[in-house]
Amino acid sequence: MRIPRGALLRSRVVDDPGDVLRTVLDEELTGYVVFEPQDALLLGEATRGVVTFEEGIPVLAYDTERDRGGRDGLEGFAVTGPNRVAVHAVDSEELSDAHETTEFRVPPGEPARVLAGDERLATETTDAAPEPRREEGRDQSAVEAFLADEDAIEAIRSEARDEARARAAEWGLDDVLED
């Protein structure tokens, strides 16, 4: 896969791949991020991958070491924990050719889910994506994987429970219901 080099904006080590995904979503990056999981490095394993973005929304994923793209590619460099990330900006017209490589495309929320295990960020990213791209997340295997992850589901539920209780107090709902 050929991606125009673009301009290096910054290169640093983040605690978690989710950190940079959130930042580029917020700043609506058009360009790409190179991920180098540091733990894999320690094990003497060269692991490196690229995710491209259009206005902050992931488009392609590519494992540069194993030469694989798409969801498969993502899994090749999905190592949670510290990652060296190099953020590059590329002119959107220059990127659009690369973005034609449909076999390397990933649904908008997939990098957050696979690289960072961050379901909430995955949802936010999908919500922020343009309408036609939101539908791409409809991959049955992703739904099945989500439902199979009992810990992640329990996390969503317990967070919602805490939120429901806190807000009930805030809204004085008990009063409304008791009078």
Add this chain to the structure above:
Amino acid sequence: MVEAFAVASGKGGTGKTTSTLALGMALATEYDVTVIDADTGMANLLFHAGLDDADVTLHDLLIEERDVQVEDAVYERFGMSVVPCGTSLASFEAADPARLRDVVAELAHDTDVLLLDSPAALGSKSAVLPIVLADRIVVVLQPTVPSLSDGLKVQEYAHSYGTDTAGVVFNRVRPDENVDRIAEQAGRYFGGQALASVPESDAVRAARRAGEPLLAHAPDDPAADAFREAAARLDVRDGDGRDVAERFKSAVVPDRV
């Protein structure tokens, strides 16, 4: 009064309003059904039920100064009693959400099944009240991760307020999707029954454009069949004999633990 259901999803566009009217019409063959547009901030049931020009709506009942009776906002349509809500932002802002309880309690007196079309959001008191007031929720889901995740969240809110899950409807299911597997997995987390899998269907959109519920507009469509199946599976429970108003009063939000 038998039971009040909130039709909820946590996310817009999953088909709550479509489902509310479809389940309502299907249940109306057996029960006296009242449908209320409790999505007071983003009301759209009126468009689905051909009530765009309704003079009096739920908003008028929620605004103290407007001197109208509950029955003025009830319209007999498609074999059900329908209480639409207006779309004016000013009315929404003037509305006192707390009055919804009294409106619901009054409507509950004269009906068997109450269906509350509920808001997509959970961020305000008016948004959560329908699930607080209902006996149980019907969760409308699409077979996608965001929809399931939001559905879990709504269910957790409902359970925190003592409202159980009656069942789950999967809506907008595409032909290539095998919802049985997903429904089976989801069943581990969602209470109640897997009620139905409703296909993505042009007839649903056509019904909406025509201002008619799906079951009136295209009763033979597979999506209509699926909604009838869902209604048949819904084990509508007999009230436990307590006075309705009493029941709503007892729907107290639990203290923080």
